[in-house]
Amino acid sequence: xxxxxxxxxxxxGPKSEAALWAAGIRTWEDFLAHPAPPVGAGKAALMREGxxxxxxxxxxxxxxxxxxRLRTATAWRFLPRFLHHAGYLDIETDGTGSHPTVTAxxxxxxxxxxxYVHGRDMDRLHEDLARVRLLVSFNGACFxxxxxxxxxxxxxxxxxxxxxFVLRAAGVRGxxxxxxxxxxxxxxxxxxxxxxxxxxxxxxxRRTRDQRVLETLLAYNAADVLGLEVLLVHAVNxxxxxxxxxxxxxxxxxxxxxxxxRADPEMVRAVTGG
DNA sequence: CTAGGGCGGAATTCCCATCA
DNA sequence: TGATGGGAATTCCGCCCTAG
Numbered sequence: 517x518x519x520x521x522x523x524x525x526x527x528x529g530p531k532s533e534a535a536l537w538a539a540g541i542r543t544w545e546d547f548l549a550h551p552a553p554p555v556g557a558g559k560a561a562l563m564r565e566g567x568x569x570x571x572x573x574x575x576x577x578x579x580x581x582x583x584x585r586l587r588t589a590t591a592w593r594f595l596p597r598f599l600h601h602a603g604y605l606d607i608e609t610d611g612t613g614s615h616p617t618v619t620a621x622x623x624x625x626x627x628x629x630x631x632y633v634h635g636r637d638m639d640r641l642h643e644d645l646a647r648v649r650l651l652v653s654f655n656g657a658c659f660x661x662x663x664x665x666x667x668x669x670x671x672x673x674x675x676x677x678x679x680x681f682v683l684r685a686a687g688v689r690g691x692x693x694x695x696x697x698x699x700x701x702x703x704x705x706x707x708x709x710x711x712x713x714x715x716x717x718x719x720x721x722r723r724t725r726d727q728r729v730l731e732t733l734l735a736y737n738a739a740d741v742l743g744l745e746v747l748l749v750h751a752v753n754x755x756x757x758x759x760x761x762x763x764x765x766x767x768x769x770x771x772x773x774x775x776x777x778r779a780d781p782e783m784v785r786a787v788t789g790g
Numbered sequence: 791c792t793a794g795g796g797c798g799g800a801a802t803t804c805c806c807a808t809c810a
Numbered sequence: 811t812g813a814t815g816g817g818a819a820t821t822c823c824g825c826c827c828t829a830g
Binding site: 555557558614658662681684 | 791792795796797804
């Protein structure tokens, strides 16, 4: 999809891009080879320049270059090409206002899920996060990343895709759980657990040191990032439907990866009030 | 509850094609 | 060639939404 995207060029919006596609100019190469593309001469020259730069950036695997030009709702355009760099992130906190303790973090990167726990190994997060070139989160632009930076001094990758806004562009609104339900994802024994439950689980864990409590908290945290990986593909496929390329570019939807942690039904009951 | 970034619509600027 | 109008892109601001 990236090689068919013109939106990232200055002076090009959704209308111009759609017009190019309709005129049979479907790829960067189509445009560059076209003797008289259906735009003004000045804009054509500017676009030609931008496309040559785009080709160079793609050849150099320069994710940041595209991330800077395709933000928020349009970020999905470069996702398929750079998917293998994605690090899916979700944090839990103790819920105490604007300066909370980060209690647990899950990071799914290159097929490996790593969990960080406050007081255990949270310090390892910095170096692992530094290896991630493309961060994927849900509402992370507003929540996870600012808190990680403020509370842990962490530095997030420059390229960050917040699925909240990608999904919204695809017409799917609401919180993470609602989005999962929309695509038929099932949380099974974690049904009904939300972020506030994670706060309660953390308090319960501190008080009791019962391993089942921590395990339930981590299962919830892990379920969030495992869901992100699948939601991302759904979102891209949904947005492809609004382009002429859905038939050839639709991605296979992966299964939700197995959760290495097991939520204890008794602990779930304890914090959901069920 | 509280914070914060981004959406959405309106206003504004920019660009291009069309004319005389 | 210079003025003009329309359409598209960009900018700006208040409010919405979601996180734990």
